[in-house]
Amino acid sequence: MSTTTTTTTVPLERKVLNENDRLAAELRAQFAKHGIRCLNLISSPGSGKTALLERTLGAFDKAKRVAVLTGDIQTDADAQRLARYGFPVRQITTAGACHLDARMVSKALQGWDLASLDLLFIENVGNLVCPSSYDLGEKVRVALLSVTEGEDKPLKYPTLFNSADAAVITKIDIAEPCGFDRATALGNIHEIRPGIRIFETSAKTGAGMAEWLNYLAEERAKRIDG
Amino acid sequence: MHELGIANSILEAVETELRPHPGARAVKIGVTVGAMSGVDRDSLAFCFEAIVKGTPFEPLVLDLREAAADELQLSYLELEEPTP
Numbered sequence: 001m002s003t004t005t006t007t008t009t010v011p012l013e014r015k016v017l018n019e020n021d022r023l024a025a026e027l028r029a030q031f032a033k034h035g036i037r038c039l040n041l042i043s044s045p046g047s048g049k050t051a052l053l054e055r056t057l058g059a060f061d062k063a064k065r066v067a068v069l070t071g072d073i074q075t076d077a078d079a080q081r082l083a084r085y086g087f088p089v090r091q092i093t094t095a096g097a098c099h100l101d102a103r104m105v106s107k108a109l110q111g112w113d114l115a116s117l118d119l120l121f122i123e124n125v126g127n128l129v130c131p132s133s134y135d136l137g138e139k140v141r142v143a144l145l146s147v148t149e150g151e152d153k154p155l156k157y158p159t160l161f162n163s164a165d166a167a168v169i170t171k172i173d174i175a176e177p178c179g180f181d182r183a184t185a186l187g188n189i190h191e192i193r194p195g196i197r198i199f200e201t202s203a204k205t206g207a208g209m210a211e212w213l214n215y216l217a218e219e220r221a222k223r224i225d226g
Numbered sequence: 227m228h229e230l231g232i233a234n235s236i237l238e239a240v241e242t243e244l245r246p247h248p249g250a251r252a253v254k255i256g257v258t259v260g261a262m263s264g265v266d267r268d269s270l271a272f273c274f275e276a277i278v279k280g281t282p283f284e285p286l287v288l289d290l291r292e293a294a295a296d297e298l299q300l301s302y303l304e305l306e307e308p309t310p
Contacts, residue, residue: 004309005308006306006307006308007253007304007305007307008304008307009303009305010303010304010305011301011302012239012256012301013301015298015299015300016232016235016236016239016298016299016300018300019238019239099228101231129228130228130231130264133228133232133264133265133298159262159263
């Protein structure tokens with residue numbers, strides 16, 4: 001007797017990144033439990049995520065309850081740069097992956113006393129595309145755009161800007177020599193994400209840092225009631 | 227690179243779905259991809275074919291369909307089960 005087979009179709013109706021979303025939800029619950037405000041910084045390579053964080057950490061009182069996870073495909077150069085400021089920093093090396101996912105964050109947090117933190121920065125792998133699809137359990141997603149990249153980036157990479165809670169235009173000190181059209185850039189960001197908070201900073205001169213730090217203080221204050 | 231991760235997630239989902247069906251073979255997996263999902267369908271199809279090749283899943287078919295906005299969903303799994 002020959003074996004007969006039956007074909008069955010199982011309806012699934014769930015997200016492909018369901019597993020990542022589940023882990024991200026766990027992280028979010030963990031952050032809420034410990035009163036941590038988590039920020040996920042996303043931008044293209046070289047747009048100044050590390051420099052913004054350096055300037056930010058440098059402005060913080062040493063007693064501040066802050067930590068940083070920084071993701072890169074290779075090297076721990078960013079962690080070394082950021083560790084100078086005396087706050088806990090861990091490097092996540094993705095070994096080829098172009099984004100951080102919730103599992104990597106969860107693993108990197110192991111052994112850290114989360115109860116001792118108020119703010120957690122996650123510096124994603126430099127990439128305008130992939131990181132925007134992966135929820136890391138953050139409460140605040142920050143999209144960075146440097147003046148050298150061009151005003152059209154929010155239109156070209158809408159997924160990131162559309163999912164961001166705040167945008168930071170970096171390297172504002174060299175806006176003029178770069179021929180950066182500020183009004184167009186702001187207009188493009190608002191077109192993709194109407195009403196988003198936008199900061200214009202220079203990690204080099206410190207321009208706009210006061211507004212950015214003020215925003216972080218506001219976010220930190222919201223950490224308990226979410 | 228991103229599509230490779232997505233392809234892996236799809237294959238992991240197929241594995242999970244097969245568990246309650248011992249002896250079954252996955253024939254086709256349906257995935258809907260939104261234009262704003264940040265996923266390129268051609269690239270995803272290419273990556274999926276590459277990771278399935280040489281595995282017991284071969285010749286599993288990836289059925290990609292266009293969807294709205296940033297949707298990226300598993301829609302169905304077609305199985306072939308031995309008739310009892």
